Amino acid sequence: MPLRLAINGYGRIGRCFLRALHESPFRERYRVVAINEPADLASIAYLTRFDSTHGRFPGKVETTADGLVIDGEPVTVTHADSPEAVDWAAMNLDVVVECSGRYGRRLELERFLKAGAPRVLLSHPGHGAEDVDATVVYGVNHEALSGAERIVSNASCTTNAAVPVLAVLDEAFGLEHALLTTLHSAMNDQPLIDGYHHADLRRTRSAMQSIIPVSTGLARGIERLLPKLAGRIEAKAVRVPTHNVSAIDIALTTRRDVGVEAVNRVLREAAETRFPGLLAWSDDPHASIDFNHDPHSAIVDTSQTRASGTRLASVLLWFDNEWGFASRMVDTLHHWQARRRARPTPD
Template sequence: MSHPRPYRIALNGYGRIGRCVLRALHERGDLDVQVVALNDLADRESIEYLTRFDSTHGRFPGQVQLQGEQLLINGQPIEVLRSAEPEGVDWRALDIDLLLECSGQYTTREQGLRFVHAGVPRVLFSQPMVSEEAVDATLVYGVNHASLPTDARLVSNASCTTNCSVPLLKLLNEAVGLEYVSITTIHSAMNDQPVIDAYHHADLRRTRSAFQSMIPVSTGLARGIERLLPELGGRIQAKAIRVPTVNVSALDITLQVARDTSAEEINQLLRAAADGQYAGLLDYTELPHASCDFNHDPHSAIVDGSQTRVSGPRLVNLLVWFDNEWGFANRMLDVARYWLEQPSN
């Protein structure tokens, strides 16, 4: 039975992910979902402007304008709110089915429950939380989304790197066995870095210009993978390096596998998965690509089979591309749709 009306969602935080979610919703056109409100501290004129024009993803594919306190997208009104606190919005009056929390500022269960107590029925977070207990589930679409509890109120969409890596690791662990995993994330610059050296962050490396250096930063990727794939617990290490590009990142993944294999076998497994169980989430290529070729690519991961190497013959190295903004925003919408379509207690 179809839902009697479009599902009503709201966005809390309207930065890179929030704006990509709204744009992806309109570009896809396959979701019975309507954004009815967004909450951000930016002024409405800036919100309208940055919705229309995006340096990374281009012009919005539709009509965008302000009308009083509303943002109109192809004539459809979105209430634009400006509250620094969850309690400052009358969420009940908005009659929403789901809130997408895209500010990244709420990372504990206590913080997340503030939205529930303020009248939000369900919250999907655009980041991993500080502990597994902080949410009712952490989901990677295509891997464990079907395990969502019917009484869930707080759910994490994990991270862009977790969405990229977990399907691959699960597949290869089942096929050839993984003994140890080492991952280096090569990640585009982010807004917690300054354009020029500045007093910008407690991490002193992140006080340096984002566009003059490659900068090592901390990452919780190993912990995030172990939450989704506990069978690999204690066998994963990860580090991250920010590089001077504005979008599209890559994972350099090194795997010690349990049996002899070859680059041909590994590539065949990944190519088959891209055409089969992970179609739409995983892609595969052997063309001579550069990172910018994957800007605005909706997949969670794109395996560059031309870079697959096997040494030993049990040491496997992979290069996997992903649009850290667009791919993640699309997975957030996939999880949102799945959750909205499930009966809740």
């Protein structure tokens, strides 16, 4: 029988997750049977069918009195504002995919479990490492999942893009320090024209008119996955007025000599042998739009690799911050549930 999923929070990542699952080779093994989203049903149905970034939904979407029918499969839609307001237990679920981004501390996440959700997969990092049972960057540490976990985080789109590259470069050259600058497409916590924001004065400004520095937890997220680099990673981020696809510029100092060709050779080999389907490379003259709907965690632009002297280098990564990340959520879900099913005794 297909595993039964519910999506809590049906925004950009929630909708991309449903689409990525629909387009994945694992499609027949999972069924999204419920969506919890405060928005009205007509808007939910409309935004499932049509997407300005990823195009029309490649299937049939219909509405009923209390939900959707997607390619003939019913999906119950609820409009609750809290985990307790949904009867997850009655849905006979295997996993709730938490895409609202509202819950990051363990006590908050355990509210889903207490309300009847058997397991939770997060589309964002936990507040701290202790708040989740595991934080996964697929391709780097997913094999550590045992199947016994109740709360798993898929980290962030930037962490999924950067961690495989940093791991490879550290193994090859020994990273002394790294500074990452993320150039991230606009997000829905920014207004189209100047408006109020609950915490960040810079994010009161129009997303489509300026390049806007914002805070980022990327450095701490990387250290959570690569603890040997703790204290040697720093990061900053700016939002740029594009709708999708982002980039990370990584400047690094090394313990061993580096050069452009050496760096590119190591990353090409990793993309082709160690991380196939997850990491890619290209030396074509790209613009960001070239990677819209690209499922890789990151694409190394080898034409932009630079070196200064023998111990300082930089690399540029492209990544679809929506589709690449949603694709990794599908991969993490599938591996996690395969491990759970392989356990010798029930949870």
